[in-house]
Amino acid sequence: MKTAEEIIISKRYFELNAAEKEAVKEYASNDEDYEAMRWFLISTGNEFAKEKIEPSLDLRRGVMAHLNQKQTAPKTIWLNGVSAFLFPSDKKFFQYPAFQMAAVAAVVVAIVLIYNQNPISDNQEMALNNQTEQQENLNQLTAPETVSPDENSNQNRNDLTDEANDQMPVETSRLSTVEKEVPAMDDLETAPALYYRDMAVAEEVKLLEEDVDEYSLSSNISTGANAQQPSQTTVDNIAVYDKSDADGLNLKQDVNKKQNGDGKDLEKPNKNADLGGGTTRTGREELDSKVVTAPAGYSTTTTVATNESLDEDKSKNEGEYKTATAGGVFGDVATESEIAEEKEESAVKYSIAQTKMLKKLIFVVK
Amino acid sequence: MKLFRKDYKSISDEELMRLYSKGDKTAFEQIYERYEKFVVNFFNRKLWNDRIKAEDFAHDLFTKLIDSPDIFDTSRNFKAWLFSVANNMCKNEYKKQEIRKNTSYDVPEHYQGTDGADSADKEVDKGSFNEVLKIELDKLGDKHKEVFMMRHFDGMALEEIAEALDINTGTVKSRLHHATKTVADKLEIFRKTLLKE
Numbered sequence: 001m002k003t004a005e006e007i008i009i010s011k012r013y014f015e016l017n018a019a020e021k022e023a024v025k026e027y028a029s030n031d032e033d034y035e036a037m038r039w040f041l042i043s044t045g046n047e048f049a050k051e052k053i054e055p056s057l058d059l060r061r062g063v064m065a066h067l068n069q070k071q072t073a074p075k076t077i078w079l080n081g082v083s084a085f086l087f088p089s090d091k092k093f094f095q096y097p098a099f100q101m102a103a104v105a106a107v108v109v110a111i112v113l114i115y116n117q118n119p120i121s122d123n124q125e126m127a128l129n130n131q132t133e134q135q136e137n138l139n140q141l142t143a144p145e146t147v148s149p150d151e152n153s154n155q156n157r158n159d160l161t162d163e164a165n166d167q168m169p170v171e172t173s174r175l176s177t178v179e180k181e182v183p184a185m186d187d188l189e190t191a192p193a194l195y196y197r198d199m200a201v202a203e204e205v206k207l208l209e210e211d212v213d214e215y216s217l218s219s220n221i222s223t224g225a226n227a228q229q230p231s232q233t234t235v236d237n238i239a240v241y242d243k244s245d246a247d248g249l250n251l252k253q254d255v256n257k258k259q260n261g262d263g264k265d266l267e268k269p270n271k272n273a274d275l276g277g278g279t280t281r282t283g284r285e286e287l288d289s290k291v292v293t294a295p296a297g298y299s300t301t302t303t304v305a306t307n308e309s310l311d312e313d314k315s316k317n318e319g320e321y322k323t324a325t326a327g328g329v330f331g332d333v334a335t336e337s338e339i340a341e342e343k344e345e346s347a348v349k350y351s352i353a354q355t356k357m358l359k360k361l362i363f364v365v366k
Numbered sequence: 367m368k369l370f371r372k373d374y375k376s377i378s379d380e381e382l383m384r385l386y387s388k389g390d391k392t393a394f395e396q397i398y399e400r401y402e403k404f405v406v407n408f409f410n411r412k413l414w415n416d417r418i419k420a421e422d423f424a425h426d427l428f429t430k431l432i433d434s435p436d437i438f439d440t441s442r443n444f445k446a447w448l449f450s451v452a453n454n455m456c457k458n459e460y461k462k463q464e465i466r467k468n469t470s471y472d473v474p475e476h477y478q479g480t481d482g483a484d485s486a487d488k489e490v491d492k493g494s495f496n497e498v499l500k501i502e503l504d505k506l507g508d509k510h511k512e513v514f515m516m517r518h519f520d521g522m523a524l525e526e527i528a529e530a531l532d533i534n535t536g537t538v539k540s541r542l543h544h545a546t547k548t549v550a551d552k553l554e555i556f557r558k559t560l561l562k563e
Contacts, residue, residue: 003524005517005546026543039557040550041518047496048519055406059421063398063428067391070432 008038009045141201204364208357379444387435394435398428401445405452408520412456423455445522446529453530495556502552506545513538514545 004024007016013034016024028034086098093099374382374396385393405427409420427448431438438447503511512531516522524542528535 027546036554036557037546037550040553041546043495043553043556044499044518044549047499050496051411051519052403052407053410053417053420055402055424056421059406059425060398060402062425063432064395066429067394067432 005041008034009041012038201364204360208360211353211357380440383435383438383444384440394432397431397444401448402428404445404520405448408449408452409456411515411519412453413459423452423459427452427455443526443529446526449516449520449522449526449530450532495553498553498556499549502549503545506548510541510545510548513541514549517542 002010002023004027007020007024008027011020013028013031024034024037027037087096372392374392377385377393377396379397379400382393382397386397402424405424406420409423410417413419413423430451438444503514506514513527516527516530517524522530524535524538528538531538
């Protein structure tokens, strides 16, 4: 907004509006006074303009020379400003940036220490160790891939059985801890496959165990020659047979033994030896069928009875056992041709069972 | 490259001083362009119209500003601050001389303090409006004369005068109104004489 002097100098009185007249009222209230003031201000301005001088070039040169001689502003060293920034003199101590940063750092350290006391970290270390052990176990499980199928099948069966028995607790512990461990990114793809593979191995091993038990049961009772190598399983099986099915046969043998008084009659082929049991099958087949078809409770009962009466039966039937060794378990007099046929049949079955186990082993390895 | 070139003519005095404090010599050159004439005429008016002394003082003032740009408080108006610095230099010079020389606007030594109308008549007769103006301004006293000269000779705004003299703007207006009305009434005779002629 123009001042009163500026309005007076720039305009004539009749050019003024109401606001401008109000502004110049202090200097001129009417046209005549306004024109007198206007003339004075213009004349004074002109006189002052005449009084003004122009600076000489020497002054300019001198000032510019001094300006060029002066170096630029001194470069500040940032390190000197650190303390001034951290500890400003015009603020209170709690407003110092150094104090505030120290407080924040203390809070962060306290939080870290509190979280480090959490026992979860120890569990994580345990899980890590379990992971290492489980990895070793998995490596051991994958090791049988190098075993050739031409090796002795019996040894393979025993080894496989023992290995399965040894590994089962490991698998169980692994399964119990698998939920806790946090698999690494590299194991995420292989972990499920290995897990199911282990489960399949355990299943196959179990089936193999059952097959081995069945085979050993049937093979040990097949002939008298095999019966000459009594084992716990064989004796048990005999006892089972005695209790379950062959009561009549034993009685028949006892009757024959008592009637004949010597073992010669035993050498005769006793075609009616199965009268008590009512069966014409061979002892192995019969035992196999009974083991398979026998009710569970009945088998349990006979097993208990077998264990309790093992010594008694062993002492009582020792004579019959030795007699049966020569002439057959059930009083049958086996000829050499029949023995050979049985051997061939058992060999064929043994080879079939071996083939099955090999197939299962290959499946397990795969 | 013009896009990145600063237009120093549109930058305020205070911003130019900040730039010069950071080492921008061009900013100070712009400051010098704006206030060279103002400073020299101010010293010339205050130091008895001694042109050489006025330029020496102007040189000292600018070199002081070159060497110590930080002495300027950027929160203040640069023109008012520059005037106050120059005014202090003049006061120091007055003390140094111990004798205040009569300037063209000071009361002449031969002035006898006669009646204003008679002197005006004499001046009109002599046809010297300028001399009568100097006489009448000297009669006003330093406070009123200083405000009048700063407003009409140096061209300063009322606010700048108030800041430079460290007084209220209302006081400046009052002093200026009183000085203008008084001198204008004294010099009214020149207008009437010129109109008659």
